[in-house]
Amino acid sequence: MDHPYRHLELPCGAPFELKPSPGKGWGGFATRLIKRGEVILSEKPLFVIRKPWFLMEEDDVPASVRQLSPKQREQFKLLRNNASAHFPDMGLAFAQNNFYFTGPSHLGGAGDTCGCFLLMSRFNHSCLPNAAVPNSGGQGDKNGLVCCATKDIAAGEEITYCYNPEFEGKTRLERREALGFQFVCDCKACHLGTAFQRASDMRRRLIRGLMYLCDGEEINGSRTKWLITDSRMREAAENLDTTISSRFIYTHLIAFFLEEEGLLNEVQHAKLFAGMPLAAFFATESNVVIARLTVAQNTWWKKLCVACYLWGRGDAADLQLTAGLRKRRDWGIRSK
Numbered sequence: 001m002d003h004p005y006r007h008l009e010l011p012c013g014a015p016f017e018l019k020p021s022p023g024k025g026w027g028g029f030a031t032r033l034i035k036r037g038e039v040i041l042s043e044k045p046l047f048v049i050r051k052p053w054f055l056m057e058e059d060d061v062p063a064s065v066r067q068l069s070p071k072q073r074e075q076f077k078l079l080r081n082n083a084s085a086h087f088p089d090m091g092l093a094f095a096q097n098n099f100y101f102t103g104p105s106h107l108g109g110a111g112d113t114c115g116c117f118l119l120m121s122r123f124n125h126s127c128l129p130n131a132a133v134p135n136s137g138g139q140g141d142k143n144g145l146v147c148c149a150t151k152d153i154a155a156g157e158e159i160t161y162c163y164n165p166e167f168e169g170k171t172r173l174e175r176r177e178a179l180g181f182q183f184v185c186d187c188k189a190c191h192l193g194t195a196f197q198r199a200s201d202m203r204r205r206l207i208r209g210l211m212y213l214c215d216g217e218e219i220n221g222s223r224t225k226w227l228i229t230d231s232r233m234r235e236a237a238e239n240l241d242t243t244i245s246s247r248f249i250y251t252h253l254i255a256f257f258l259e260e261e262g263l264l265n266e267v268q269h270a271k272l273f274a275g276m277p278l279a280a281f282f283a284t285e286s287n288v289v290i291a292r293l294t295v296a297q298n299t300w301w302k303k304l305c306v307a308c309y310l311w312g313r314g315d316a317a318d319l320q321l322t323a324g325l326r327k328r329r330d331w332g333i334r335s336k
């Protein structure tokens with residue numbers, strides 16, 4: 001049967017096709033083996049709205065659509081609510097098919113920008129995805145957004161990414177609530193009562209707590225008392241007083257749990273280790289030796305075991321790191 005999505009234009013040589021995904025409307029499926037790290041789709045937005053979503057007005061989307069070429073307008077009109085009904089209005093079509101950029105971007109200048117992406121938003125969600133869209137929720141670049149494989153994806157396999165960057169630290173129930181009960185994810189981590197789901201909830205709760213100890217706040221910038229019940233540890237984290245050794249161990253624990261969960265990929269790795277390369281911060285010679293030995297290990301478990309030798313050790317650079325992190329916080333620079 002003819003379906004509007006069959007008329008959506010895919011890039012030449014795209015390694016995926018659009019087709020029905022049982023229980024999820026339509027989705028994107030690999031047409032050949034896609035290797036880990038490979039770019040699946042690089043897409044420019046059909047149009048952008050250069051203001052935060054909460055300042056959007058009713059005519060913003062129709063006005064942007066009016067400025068499109070006739071061909072682009074036709075493509076926009078192919079969008080369906082989860083591949084079935086027409087959207088009641090253009091605003092809702094945009095809401096279901098946009099990605100959000102924060103901060104200055106080539107796409108929208110300074111400030112917050114939302115872009116409408118016809119193809120990127122065809123991929124369905126999974127809490128255990130095989131792909132990622134690294135720039136969504138961060139800074140867009142002049143090429144728009146890129147979706148990359150975070151695992152090898154076999155021909156015929158559905159391509160999924162995680163719709164919410166906070167999900168790595170959320171339990172099954174928290175994720176369901178965050179999805180607004182719009183749909184129920186059926187990934188392995190969401191199958192209630194299985195050993196994997198229980199272990200997954202524990203890992204994700206630990207990941208969230210460890211991130212709090214490193215950043216002194218939740219991923220969304222808020223503070224909470226319930227996550228870290230030891231008030232001394234919590235206050236030290238919130239004051240950014242956590243030592244480099246502790247941060248180093250926590251970061252390796254996060255990486256270990258992410259790997260166990262099947263979530264450790266290049267994007268996560270860069271977030272954990274490239275933004276703030278802790279190993280390079282140690283100033284006390286004996287700590288430097290342990291940090292170097294940690295980095296040299298070839299599995300996360302081994303790295304973690306070696307990193308734990310740093311437990312309880314102060315470092316000559318502790319105060320300097322705390323001062324630097326506080327300055328960043330005063331300037332409004334977030335760690336993620």
Ligand SMILES: C[S@@+](CC[C@H](N)C(=O)[O-])C[C@H]1O[C@@H](n2cnc3c(N)ncnc32)[C@H](O)[C@@H]1O
Nearest residue numbers: 024025026082083121122123124125183184185
């Ligand atoms: C951006 S669209 C994704 C493409 C959509 N399936 C389509 O056919 O156009 C998001 C919608 O897809 C559906 N969806 C995405 N991931 C899903 C999942 N894991 N399980 C069930 N439905 C899902 C939900 O209806 C969601 O609101």
